[in-house]
Amino acid sequence: MQTKPWNFSAGPSMLPPSVLRQAQRELLDWNGQGASVMELSHRGAPFMELARGIESDLRTLLAIPDNYRVLFTAGGATTIQALLALNFAAPNQRADYVVSGHWSQTALKQARPYVNVQIAAQPAPFDRSPDPAEWTWSRDSAFVHYTANETIHGIAQREVPILPADAPPLIADASSSIASEPMAIERLGAIYAGAQKNLGPVGISVLIVRNDLLEREGQPRADIFRYALQAERDSMLNTPPTFNWYLLGLTVRWMLEQGGTRAFRERNERKAHTLYEVIDGSDGFYRNNVQPDSRSIMNVPFFLPSADLDALFVQESQRLGFIGLKGHKAIGGIRASIYNAMPQEGVDALAELMTDFKRRHG
Amino acid sequence: MQTKPWNFSAGPSMLPPSVLRQAQRELLDWNGQGASVMELSHRGAPFMELARGIESDLRTLLAIPDNYRVLFTAGGATTIQALLALNFAAPNQRADYVVSGHWSQTALKQARPYVNVQIAAQPAPFDRSPDPAEWTWSRDSAFVHYTANETIHGIAQREVPILPADAPPLIADASSSIASEPMAIERLGAIYAGAQKNLGPVGISVLIVRNDLLEREGQPRADIFRYALQAERDSMLNTPPTFNWYLLGLTVRWMLEQGGTRAFRERNERKAHTLYEVIDGSDGFYRNNVQPDSRSIMNVPFFLPSADLDALFVQESQRLGFIGLKGHKAIGGIRASIYNAMPQEGVDALAELMTDFKRRHG
Numbered sequence: 001m002q003t004k005p006w007n008f009s010a011g012p013s014m015l016p017p018s019v020l021r022q023a024q025r026e027l028l029d030w031n032g033q034g035a036s037v038m039e040l041s042h043r044g045a046p047f048m049e050l051a052r053g054i055e056s057d058l059r060t061l062l063a064i065p066d067n068y069r070v071l072f073t074a075g076g077a078t079t080i081q082a083l084l085a086l087n088f089a090a091p092n093q094r095a096d097y098v099v100s101g102h103w104s105q106t107a108l109k110q111a112r113p114y115v116n117v118q119i120a121a122q123p124a125p126f127d128r129s130p131d132p133a134e135w136t137w138s139r140d141s142a143f144v145h146y147t148a149n150e151t152i153h154g155i156a157q158r159e160v161p162i163l164p165a166d167a168p169p170l171i172a173d174a175s176s177s178i179a180s181e182p183m184a185i186e187r188l189g190a191i192y193a194g195a196q197k198n199l200g201p202v203g204i205s206v207l208i209v210r211n212d213l214l215e216r217e218g219q220p221r222a223d224i225f226r227y228a229l230q231a232e233r234d235s236m237l238n239t240p241p242t243f244n245w246y247l248l249g250l251t252v253r254w255m256l257e258q259g260g261t262r263a264f265r266e267r268n269e270r271k272a273h274t275l276y277e278v279i280d281g282s283d284g285f286y287r288n289n290v291q292p293d294s295r296s297i298m299n300v301p302f303f304l305p306s307a308d309l310d311a312l313f314v315q316e317s318q319r320l321g322f323i324g325l326k327g328h329k330a331i332g333g334i335r336a337s338i339y340n341a342m343p344q345e346g347v348d349a350l351a352e353l354m355t356d357f358k359r360r361h362g
Numbered sequence: 363m364q365t366k367p368w369n370f371s372a373g374p375s376m377l378p379p380s381v382l383r384q385a386q387r388e389l390l391d392w393n394g395q396g397a398s399v400m401e402l403s404h405r406g407a408p409f410m411e412l413a414r415g416i417e418s419d420l421r422t423l424l425a426i427p428d429n430y431r432v433l434f435t436a437g438g439a440t441t442i443q444a445l446l447a448l449n450f451a452a453p454n455q456r457a458d459y460v461v462s463g464h465w466s467q468t469a470l471k472q473a474r475p476y477v478n479v480q481i482a483a484q485p486a487p488f489d490r491s492p493d494p495a496e497w498t499w500s501r502d503s504a505f506v507h508y509t510a511n512e513t514i515h516g517i518a519q520r521e522v523p524i525l526p527a528d529a530p531p532l533i534a535d536a537s538s539s540i541a542s543e544p545m546a547i548e549r550l551g552a553i554y555a556g557a558q559k560n561l562g563p564v565g566i567s568v569l570i571v572r573n574d575l576l577e578r579e580g581q582p583r584a585d586i587f588r589y590a591l592q593a594e595r596d597s598m599l600n601t602p603p604t605f606n607w608y609l610l611g612l613t614v615r616w617m618l619e620q621g622g623t624r625a626f627r628e629r630n631e632r633k634a635h636t637l638y639e640v641i642d643g644s645d646g647f648y649r650n651n652v653q654p655d656s657r658s659i660m661n662v663p664f665f666l667p668s669a670d671l672d673a674l675f676v677q678e679s680q681r682l683g684f685i686g687l688k689g690h691k692a693i694g695g696i697r698a699s700i701y702n703a704m705p706q707e708g709v710d711a712l713a714e715l716m717t718d719f720k721r722r723h724g
Contacts, residue, residue, distance in 0.1 A: 005397065010403070017390070074441070110584040203604070242374055
């Protein structure tokens with residue numbers, strides 16, 4: 001039963017319909033307070049209790065070890081990318097960046113004013129996640145940074161790498177893959193994600209950071225940029241985006257009820273397989289340029305034989321009620337983002353369109 | 363007709379009920395898109411058009427001159443306070459801060475790592491907004507900063523000061539007074555506000571800045587911290603908090619429909635007068651320590667004869683369904699925040715409680 005158009009947007013993206021319905025029901029009167037959750041003080045008991053519950057649920061969902069803090073921060077991952085350097089590196093200390101696509105480049109760019117950026121690995125063209133055994137880094141680096149899932153290029157490093165014991169802490173941008181499958185957080189110094197893909201709403205991000213990193217001196221900066229202080233104040237150093245936080249909580253709770261990250265791995269692999277199968281079985285009509293073992297199970301980009309056909313495919317999809325299939329302007333083509341909230345049914349509908357479109361235009 | 367408890371929270375605070383009802387109606391299907399506004403791409407035509415309309419409405423509401431840009435930024439005013447220094451001052455350049463209460467101190471603290479902070483004026487105790495004629499500043503300063511309304515202390519500088527022609531640009535934190543009454547923006551270099559008081563939702567802020575300030579070199583910083591770049595990209599350098607932006611837009615539209623800032627000045631003065639009249643007529647039972655011409659029309663703090671009575675008053679108010687009357691922990695006592703969304707009826711209900719409470723405990 002298709003209750004609404006299938007939304008393949010890359011982020012902001014589809015939310016679970018039950019989450020939106022609950023938010024709708026509670027919008028004017030949350031938790032018996034006689035007011036919207038967004039009208040209440042973040043320092044009042046009801047919201048504080050909500051926030052504690054959300055952290056607890058997120059710890060369960062992601063199996064976050066006890067020696068990590070969880071920060072909920074306003075805005076997106078790009079801000080975190082700048083603050084990583086300010087908080088966890090000394091001025092101009094070396095930091096190593098694995099560059100596997102557009103978002104790795106963004107991360108590196110935000111850090112460049114603050115650290116001595118070195119490239120740990122960078123395939124050309126972007127068609128795979130480079131083998132961690134081939135990454136270069138220095139023991140003196142502040143950290144090694146990689147992008148777990150390249151949202152635009154559809155390239156994933158699904159397994160958290162195990163670096164040698166003398167390696168600096170590993171930091172993962174998991175904006176578009178967090179909670180899509182189990183992840184070995186204990187191998188990481190920090191992991192962060194904008195929430196607007198798997199964690200629900202736009203306007204809030206999550207940073208999970210090992211305690212010892214929070215003890216680093218970092219660089220001169222305003223208090224509002226100090227993660228240790230934010231941790232001390234339970235992410236309420238200033239007024240946090242409470243409504244976004246609440247929606248994130250509803251989404252996390254939904255994922256737990258759906259069976260957690262193991263259940264989502266199974267579903268996501270099946271959804272991705274459905275699309276890659278159509279692509280690989282299309283005799284080259286649909287092309288995906290990513291090496292098979294680096295293919296993302298969250299974002300499936302593909303190209304038709306010409307830019308005209310790409311455009312026609314997008315047009316047809318929109319007429320049929322599909323949303324968000326146009327590829328990112330950086331690489332063009334088509335992109336289907338199939339985060340946790342997207343059911344198999346939506347993916348099947350897209351696969352059907354692809355098969356039909358090829359029959360008519362192939 | 364009291365449809366819900368009266369919410370005097372300082373921020374996050376009460377939203378206009380009609381705004382929340384519209385958001386509720388549209389939460390699963392906005393603008394005929396078949397999806398929530400928070401599920402759609404910020405770069406898609408529907409959201410871009412929404413954003414343009416919101417800026418246009420805000421320009422009308424606040425009478426923003428053409429030579430100013432309007433930025434919508436994720437997070438709160440505290441982040442802006444750090445970024446003002448990074449964007450508009452050279453490293454360690456002097457900047458002059460008028461300190462009229464808690465939030466001026468916060469603004470100054472965020473800037474201190476980046477600029478040579480000087481105090482332009484600082485009354486002790488905090489009982490008035492210092493006379494602009496007595497502010498000290500240097501022609502070589504990057505800017506002069508003041509807080510138009512001190513949310514905790516209930517102290518306002520309601521008229522935008524006219525500084526001598528050789529003064530540096532004046533920057534106003536108007537987080538808790540923006541849109542409460544007409545404001546001469548053309549006298550300012552920049553004005554900013556967290557939205558969670560008069561502009562509606564938490565999680566987004568507005569920065570209105572004169573074009574020439576955006577041309578300043580500022581200090582080394584990540585792209586994500588560059589206001590000129592954010593202006594160039596229409597506040598979409600990265601994924602913005604779209605749902606918060608949408609709610610802000612609904613609130614701005616509501617204020618226009620209600621008659622704009624002139625209408626709100628009249629309402630807000632009447633609401634504030636109602637409360638100050640009870641305070642001043644209470645033979646000292648209720649005390650407000652602010653000098654009359656610096657009294658805020660947005661936040662009315664007051665004290666009872668003892669901390670025990672303060673606590674009892676808060677308790678009683680909560681039992682009767684009032685929300686958010688407990689004063690900020692920095693100064694204690696009681697605080698009634700009466701932003702634009704609060705109707706006279708709610709203030710009358712509070713005045714009645716105050717009169718009744720005094721009769722029983724005075």
